[in-house]
Amino acid sequence: MNAAWWKNRRVVVTGGAGFLGANLCHALAGLGARVTAIDAMFEEGGANPRNLDGAGVMLVRGDLRDMELHSLCKGTEVLFNLAAQTSHMGGQKDPVADININAVSQVRLIQVMREAAPAARVVHASTRQFYGRPLYLPVNEMHPVNPPDANGVSKWAGEQYWLLESRVLHRPVVSLRLTNCYGPRLRIRDAKQTFLGIWVRRLLENEPFEVWGGAQLRDLAYVDDVTEAFLIAAECADQEGVNGQVFNLGGAPPVSLLELAERVIAANGGQGSFGTKEFPADRAPIDIGSYHADDHAFRKATGWAPRISLDEGLRLTLDWYRERLPDYL
């Protein structure tokens, strides 16, 4: 990462009050960028007003489906595009809202950006989710797309519209297909953002947490590593072999959920307990089994590599929430 590159850059972060967006805003502000965060602050999403405490960035509350965007986007040099409906169950319950948020709004934003910031680089936050239940592991970018739910369809469509901006109009665009991410500013109130959120909450409340299934493998990515990947992707976005590409982004070496449960208890000083239960029948269609990413393409193209070990990341996460628990319940 090239810290000097960011000084005084005009940056917009959609979903900027969410988990990844807010961490990115803190990092960008620390590098001297001029940051505007946009967030709809959905009750059911990852946004938390406390996420931007102390960041020194401007937060504009608005919904990409209908807000005025032109003046906000004008002059933008880098757009980090993280606004999304990410709830799998939410997509099944209201698929019209889901596609409007994740795809139609993206088309709208694209059209505004064509006029307001035709040269801006774009890093789009995408997801492993639409690969569905992996046909092989680790999953590389050639893995067939086979969305397990409506949310996977809409997220794929939103990504593809951005890639067309590179292919057809030559805008520098990179899409990062993320694995499960965790760390400070994750929604921990419930399991709506990721299962690890509610585990953290239960641990800090001295309650047992639940493991659904247990044998599934996951390669959790610590948020600081993900933030760095976004920054590097933006810096490299105009390079041959990066521009217009999708990249899988993984994290720590894969562990089963049962092993992860042991590791997070260890990171909590050995305090905590969990029970296991079957993956709930009503969620079976969206249970993708094991996943871990083959992210060597992104590592090779950009030099990025994760730096925080799983044990360290879990400890950092628990420590961060220990002091701020009431703000995240």
Add this chain to the structure above:
Amino acid sequence: MNAAWWKNRRVVVTGGAGFLGANLCHALAGLGARVTAIDAMFEEGGANPRNLDGAGVMLVRGDLRDMELHSLCKGTEVLFNLAAQTSHMGGQKDPVADININAVSQVRLIQVMREAAPAARVVHASTRQFYGRPLYLPVNEMHPVNPPDANGVSKWAGEQYWLLESRVLHRPVVSLRLTNCYGPRLRIRDAKQTFLGIWVRRLLENEPFEVWGGAQLRDLAYVDDVTEAFLIAAECADQEGVNGQVFNLGGAPPVSLLELAERVIAANGGQGSFGTKEFPADRAPIDIGSYHADDHAFRKATGWAPRISLDEGLRLTLDWYRERLPDYL
């Protein structure tokens, strides 16, 4: 095809006044099905009020984006879902309308069908288009999806929402990814539906037609063969290996556009001429080069095979339009 199966079936055909939809309506009515055609009659699309002349089906004019659908869908046993924005250039010019027509409306229709006709079979008209420029030929269903334009993104999303209805809710759904189709009731006023339309018009007006490029291979499918594929797909839709599947559908053995130009002139009694020009620069991003389908999966699963040769199909097409040219200009 099992003619008796269709007697008195309640069938809805969306896009029923369009090229493929109208041919399907004529066939269904001939088999004794009770058919409702729905069509928005877009000026720029494939619909033509004359397409349903003599078919004996009910045409409801309405737009899936906002029309009342519940009463129309109630009791439906088979839904042939052909309504779409199919114009590649239209999708680039107004991608918000494009995704609303091809994806958001499909989500809406799906939700109505869950209530109004939970057991109905669905055959969805999909497209080769989102494979983009083929990485290999012939293109099978495992070919990566790489849409060359906004219309390809929206058509893929619409298809995937339907496939989820099979995967999650076990509705019998089949999606047919069509190659270039031709025959009676094709839009020939201009090149908006397929290049062959305007060729037919020019030939019948004794004017030279234009070949863009010329070396590209195409496997044209004659509409009667496509109609039969839709009927067979519906009949087999509840079978293991068919339900929930996507199938590529090809046509005649592939020919280059230059050879096709010679063949269509031969089918016109040797009358006609053409010039060639470069593929226009403003359409280069959506020029996919050669395409022909590997459709052995559909043939094997259902026993379908095309029966009309290219020469015969071209002759039948020209003969049909010769008597009806003014209605299609």
